[in-house]
Amino acid sequence: MQMEERGKIARDAGILLAATNGEMRNEGLKAIAKALEANQDAIIAANQTDMKRSQDENLGAPLLKRLTFDAVKINDVIQGIYSLMELTDPLGATKLSTQLDEGLDLYKVTCPIGVIGVIFESRPDAFVQISTLCLKSGNSVLLKGGREALETNRILAKIIHDATVSVGLPVNWIQNLETREDVTAMLALDQYIDLIIPRGSNSFVKYIMTHSNIPVMGHADGICHIYVHDDADLTQAIDIIVDSKTQYVAACNTLETLLVNENIAQKLLPALKTALDAKNVQLKGDTATQAIIPVEPATEEDWKTEYLDYILSIRIVPDLNTAITHINTYGSGHTDVILTTAEAMAKTFMTLVDSAGVFWNCSTRFSDGFRFGFGAEVGISTSKLHARGPVGLDGLLSYKYKLLGHGQLVADYASGKSQFTHVTQNTNCPI
Secondary structure: OOHHHHHHHHHHHHHHHHOOOHHHHHHHHHHHHHHHHHOHHHHHHHHHHHHHHHHHOOOOHHHHHHHOOOHHHHHHHHHHHHHHHHOOOOOOOEEEEEEEEOOEEEEEEEEEOOEEEEEOOOOHHHHHHHHHHHHHOOOEEEEEOOHHHHHHHHHHHHHHHHHHHOOOOOOOOEEEEOOHHHHHHHOOOOOOOOEEEEEOOHHHHHHHHHOOOOOEOOEOOOOEEEEEOOOOOHHHHHHHHHHHHHOOOOOOOOEEEEEEEOOOHHHHHHHHHHHHHOOOOEEEEOHHHHOOOOOEEOOHHHHHOOOOOOEEEEEEEOOHHHHHHHHHHHOOOOEEEEEOOOHHHHHHHHHHOOOOEEEEOOOHHHOOOOOOOOOOOOEEEOOOOOOOEEEOOHHHEEEEEEEEOOOOOHHHHHHOOOOOOOEEOOOOOOO
C-alpha cells in the first residue's frame, strides 16, 4: 500500500474514531489488554528474535535494554492500559462557556488532533503506550518504531488492531510503518497527517523538522541536571542522585550532569563516589572535582552529552546562579532538579531554569507521563507551544468552538440593533 493511501485511510479512520464515545474506546483498551495477555508467548518469541539479531549486530547495551520486552514489561503495559481506562474521557469536555448574547452561546470543546505520526526508538513498550493513548484520545496513528524491534512491533500492531476492530472500532485507525522510505513519504503527507512526534537524537529531530510541513512536537536530547546546594541533606542527596542516574539508565529523564556547590563538595563527593561505584557508574569531572575524588577529566563536550549509559559528569560551582547559568546553557530543557532545604533557593531555581520539568528534592526519573498520572505518554516535549513536558492525553487534544444560535445575524450587531453581552457561564456544551 502506498503511503498516500495509508494517510487517507488514517484520516478517514480518525474521523470515525473521533465520533466514538468514551465507553466504546475503553472497550477497545480492555480488548487490547486481554489480547496482550493471551498472546504473551508469541510476543516474547518475536522479541527474542529481535534481541538475537540485535546482539549479532552488536547493538549497544542501553538500546538492548530498551528493546527487551519480557513478561514483566508486558505486565507493566497491561497495568498501564487499565490505569488509562480509569481516566475521564478527554473528548467533549467544555473548557469555556460564554453567552455572546441571549440565545447565542459559545463553547470551547476538546476534540482529537486527528492523525498523528510517531517515530520512536527501539522500545516495544512505547508502541503499546503510544497507541493506547491515541485510542483513548480519539486519534488515529501511524507508528514507525526502530528497525531493531521489527518483529515485536509487527506482532503488537496486529494484536492491537485486531483487538479493537473486534469491539467495533474503525479498521486501520492504527498502522505500523517499517521502513525509512515510509518515514520519508509520511513527512510529505501534510494533507492527511496533523502532527508528527519524533523521538530520537538531536540531529534526527532536527531532520524531521526541516523536511516536513507537518507540525512537529518533541524533544531532541535529555540532558538532565541535578544541582546540590550547600545546605542539602547529604543522605537524601546521595539517594536521589543514585536513583536519577541508575534506576533506568537508558531513559531520557536520566541524570547526565551533576552540579555541586563548592561548600558541600568535600563532604558529598567521596560518599557519592562510593555509592556510584557500587552501581558501576563511570565518573567524569572538572578540575575541582578531580582534586577531591579520582575521576576522568570532563571536557566541554561532556556538558553537552546525553550518555544514556552508566556515565556521569560532575562540575563544582560556586553558587546557585552559576548552576542555573550552566543548565540554561548546556541543558536540553527537559528536567532539572535542585536539592536544598531552603525554599527560597528552590523557588529561585524553579523560576529561572528554563526547562519543561523543574523539581525540588526528588529524582529526575519522576518526569514521566505515567508517574504524573497522565496515563503514560507519547513522549516528552521541550517545546513551549501546545504541549510541554510529558505528553499524555491533554497533549493529544485540540479543541473546537461550538456556537449555538437562534438565527442571529452579524449585521444586527454591526448596526447596533443588537448588543453583545459576553457573559461567562459555567455550563457544558449540550451537543
